[in-house]
Each structure stands twice: as C-alpha cells, then as structure tokens.
Amino acid sequence: MRLLRTRVTSLEMKARPTVLAPIPFAAGTVAITEVPSMPLAEYRALYRKVGEAHHWTSRLLSDERLKREIHDGDTKIFVMTVDGRRAGWFELDIRRAVNEVRIVHFGILPEHRGRGLAHVMLSRAIVCAFAGDPGRVTIETNTLDHPAALALYQKHGFRPYALRDVQTPAIETMREPVRALS
Numbered sequence: 001m002r003l004l005r006t007r008v009t010s011l012e013m014k015a016r017p018t019v020l021a022p023i024p025f026a027a028g029t030v031a032i033t034e035v036p037s038m039p040l041a042e043y044r045a046l047y048r049k050v051g052e053a054h055h056w057t058s059r060l061l062s063d064e065r066l067k068r069e070i071h072d073g074d075t076k077i078f079v080m081t082v083d084g085r086r087a088g089w090f091e092l093d094i095r096r097a098v099n100e101v102r103i104v105h106f107g108i109l110p111e112h113r114g115r116g117l118a119h120v121m122l123s124r125a126i127v128c129a130f131a132g133d134p135g136r137v138t139i140e141t142n143t144l145d146h147p148a149a150l151a152l153y154q155k156h157g158f159r160p161y162a163l164r165d166v167q168t169p170a171i172e173t174m175r176e177p178v179r180a181l182s
Helices: 040-054 063-070 117-132 149-155
Strands: 003-013 030-034 075-082 085-097 100-108 136-142 159-169
Touching: 003 149, 030 117, 040 063, 040 085, 040 100, 063 075, 075 117, 085 117, 100 117, 117 136, 117 149, 136 149
Parallel strands: 100 136
Antiparallel strands: 003 136, 003 159, 030 075, 075 085, 085 100
C-alpha cells in the first residue's frame, strides 16, 4: 500500500457568525437541504466525485459500516443544489466531543468550483453546525485537499488550533468491498 504524507490543520470556531455569505449574482437557484438516510450509492458518488482527487479514503467502507456511520442520528448530511443539480455537500458530526460539532466532510463538485459557491455552502454549514448551540465547531483540512480549503475556512472565521503530520493511503491503493461498488 502506497502511503502519502500530509499535514493536517485542525481549526475551530467558538462564536456563531452574524452574516451569511451572499449567493453570487447569476449563480442560479441555490438550495441546501438536509438529506436524512441518504442512499449509500448516492453518498458514495458524492464522496468519490469530491474526494478522489484529494485521496479521501475514510468512507471507503463496507455497506454495513458506511450505513452505521452516515445513518446515525448524530450525523447530518446536507446537499447543495444549483438549478436542481447537485453541486456540493457537507456532513456534520455532533458526537465528536461534548458541546462540539465537527464538519466532517465539505466539498464542492469539480464542475461547480470557482463560482463562489464554496463560500455560500460553508456559511450555511456553519449556521447548521451552530444550530444546537455547541461551544465550538471544528473542521480539518490537509495538504492533499483543495489548495483553497485552508484559506476559505480561515476567511469564514475558523482559527487553527493544532497541526499534525500523518500518513494516509493513496486513493489508488484502496479497494472498496465488491458489494459496495454501485
């Protein structure tokens, strides 16, 4: 298995922002909705489309394990659509620590990047994360993620609180269970 070295930056926000990022002019009709019990095939399609280029592997799980992860009552998945087409998604985990919500995954589909939609979606993700009034909201990024991710998070008010170097499997060395491919 080929391993890649990456530096992970953990960021936090302790106060709810007072302003939402505006939807860019001519962006189309933008909607962000929670998708409870998202079908596994749909989740995998979004996960792959966003994460494959960045070596995301944490959700390359069997059907049973993935279902346990994403259909848990404390996991919330939201999808952003533009003119009815999926443009991005984010996932919240409210179990990570007492009084904390973690934005676990956040991604804009490649064909929707560069249009200001990441600001719109992150702004709404932060509002959703603070809905239960946690003491802090956290998010992580690493040097394999989109190069604009860290700056985006900081622009929205996240502040780094930890750095760590890790090794992660290269995407081409990971094999999903045959049953999970669909």
